[in-house]
Amino acid sequence: MDGTKTGKYIPPHKRAQLANASPSDPPVASKFEKFLQNRNDSASVKAESSWGRRDRRNGFLDSEDLQQAELLFQQEKHEGVDFESYEDMPVEISESSFSMTNFSDCEAHPTLLANVRKMGYENPTPVQKYAIPCLFARRDLMVCAQTGSGKTASYLFPMVAKMLNDGPPAPHGGRGSYPLGFVLAPTRELSIQIHEEALKFCYKTGIKVAVVYGGADPRTQSKELERGVDIIVATPGRLIDFINRGKVNLSLTKYLILDEADRMLDMGFEPQIRTILESTTNPGKETVMCSATFPQPAQDLAVQFMKNYIFLSIGKAGSTTVNIIQTLYKVEEPDKKLFLHEKLQNLQGLVLIFVEMKRTADNLEDYLIGRGHRCASIHGDKDQPQREKVLRDFKSGKTPILVATDVAARGLDIPNVTNVINFDTPNSIEDYVHRIGRTGRVGKEGLAISFISEKSKPIIKDLYSLLLETKQDLPDWFDEMYQKTVITNRRFDYRGRPYRNNWNRN
Numbered sequence: 001m002d003g004t005k006t007g008k009y010i011p012p013h014k015r016a017q018l019a020n021a022s023p024s025d026p027p028v029a030s031k032f033e034k035f036l037q038n039r040n041d042s043a044s045v046k047a048e049s050s051w052g053r054r055d056r057r058n059g060f061l062d063s064e065d066l067q068q069a070e071l072l073f074q075q076e077k078h079e080g081v082d083f084e085s086y087e088d089m090p091v092e093i094s095e096s097s098f099s100m101t102n103f104s105d106c107e108a109h110p111t112l113l114a115n116v117r118k119m120g121y122e123n124p125t126p127v128q129k130y131a132i133p134c135l136f137a138r139r140d141l142m143v144c145a146q147t148g149s150g151k152t153a154s155y156l157f158p159m160v161a162k163m164l165n166d167g168p169p170a171p172h173g174g175r176g177s178y179p180l181g182f183v184l185a186p187t188r189e190l191s192i193q194i195h196e197e198a199l200k201f202c203y204k205t206g207i208k209v210a211v212v213y214g215g216a217d218p219r220t221q222s223k224e225l226e227r228g229v230d231i232i233v234a235t236p237g238r239l240i241d242f243i244n245r246g247k248v249n250l251s252l253t254k255y256l257i258l259d260e261a262d263r264m265l266d267m268g269f270e271p272q273i274r275t276i277l278e279s280t281t282n283p284g285k286e287t288v289m290c291s292a293t294f295p296q297p298a299q300d301l302a303v304q305f306m307k308n309y310i311f312l313s314i315g316k317a318g319s320t321t322v323n324i325i326q327t328l329y330k331v332e333e334p335d336k337k338l339f340l341h342e343k344l345q346n347l348q349g350l351v352l353i354f355v356e357m358k359r360t361a362d363n364l365e366d367y368l369i370g371r372g373h374r375c376a377s378i379h380g381d382k383d384q385p386q387r388e389k390v391l392r393d394f395k396s397g398k399t400p401i402l403v404a405t406d407v408a409a410r411g412l413d414i415p416n417v418t419n420v421i422n423f424d425t426p427n428s429i430e431d432y433v434h435r436i437g438r439t440g441r442v443g444k445e446g447l448a449i450s451f452i453s454e455k456s457k458p459i460i461k462d463l464y465s466l467l468l469e470t471k472q473d474l475p476d477w478f479d480e481m482y483q484k485t486v487i488t489n490r491r492f493d494y495r496g497r498p499y500r501n502n503w504n505r506n
């Protein structure tokens, strides 16, 4: 062993450096001790599981991760959480033998259970009660459960628990990261949020989590990957980038999770997802796909990547929670801005306004600021630091009104969003469900307002069914609009009679 007078090991790449050290440099031993001292000051915490032992820092944990998790624990506020409304929801599960009542019912490491308590989770939510035991049984799972019902924990908790129970894998000898698990999400902001959740579940366990997404400096992300990461949260494009550059290798990956799976499998993302899933070669891999909406074409595609999977649906698939009051206003396009300005006078709390185009987001932001509102906007043309700042200011209430395109429609969990406004109606009912799901989360109440105009036609039929199903009040004018749309859409056979199929569908 090459070492110093004190017998301490010096890695080869440091030896030349030390040989050239100037006389004013402190002696090697004190330099090393200083390093240890600093490390002990900032991260004197050792991992509480066998995952720490293989750590290059002799089991000491990454101080930044610890500090971030501690900060996140402090921000946890679960007062007012009321899952009663979820309790009598119909549960559809393809195999009925899986359910649990408490987090401690399953074989979970004490550190993980302590983390769950620190997060303020007293009992599992309905989706967690069914999904967690399925995943402990090492089955593939397709989950469809309402927005804000706790799907993130339903896959993170069992993944971390199984990793802790199995212990770290044998050293692979390769360069870069060989993650045991990954979570893919469609937007950068959602990846950041899932990473923060994962940091809390992994607190003090020694399991290293990282997030990689587009728009951020790839060098910082790359350095982190080089040091070795156990769970990667990622947007698909950036992950593929790192796979191609040899920074990530998925040959050991066992836990494959697609959040917002229907979005990930639609035309925009499907080729990237295929590339990623096909580079996972571990025969023991387990796949989870989840979303609040899972239309049949997406399910048909999802099954291509799953084996012997369980299907779990809580509440009516693709529907919204009854905690959201949905209100419609008939407003013609030129009047929408003024109408919005007036509506905003009476709304409290955080208000999220959805528009269809980036340009509209900018225009509307300017208009509302001009009218004295504290407002910002978020969309795909803003650079990433700007996007993150805008979201931080919104969450903190500094700018309580946020105009957004669909980049903010899925997954974002922002407490106190009391109102969602569809300034422009979305193109599909799935987008509508995700958008309004930014309010009324974890059993809280929320209000969703939609401006309906001539341009809303493509969604009228599905919206009508959804509103009926969720027992919302339907204004007469909307009923008429629906009837008209149905009649216009009816097709006729050569004798001028409507097709039977259309009659049934309508």
Ligand SMILES: Nc1ncnc2c1ncn2[C@@H]1O[C@H](COP(=O)(O)OP(=O)(O)OP(=O)(O)O)[C@@H](O)[C@H]1O
Residues within 6 Å of the ligand: 078, 081, 120, 121, 122, 123, 124, 125, 128, 145, 146, 147, 148, 149, 150, 151, 152, 153, 291, 292, 410, 411, 412, 413, 437, 441, 442
């Ligand atoms: N068991 C629990 N007890 C209390 N709060 C919980 C529990 N599980 C999750 N939560 C909280 O519920 C909120 C919503 O959870 P989450 O974001 O996972 O919902 P989701 O189902 O993924 O929603 P979406 O479909 O919109 O992505 C989060 O703030 C989370 O911390």
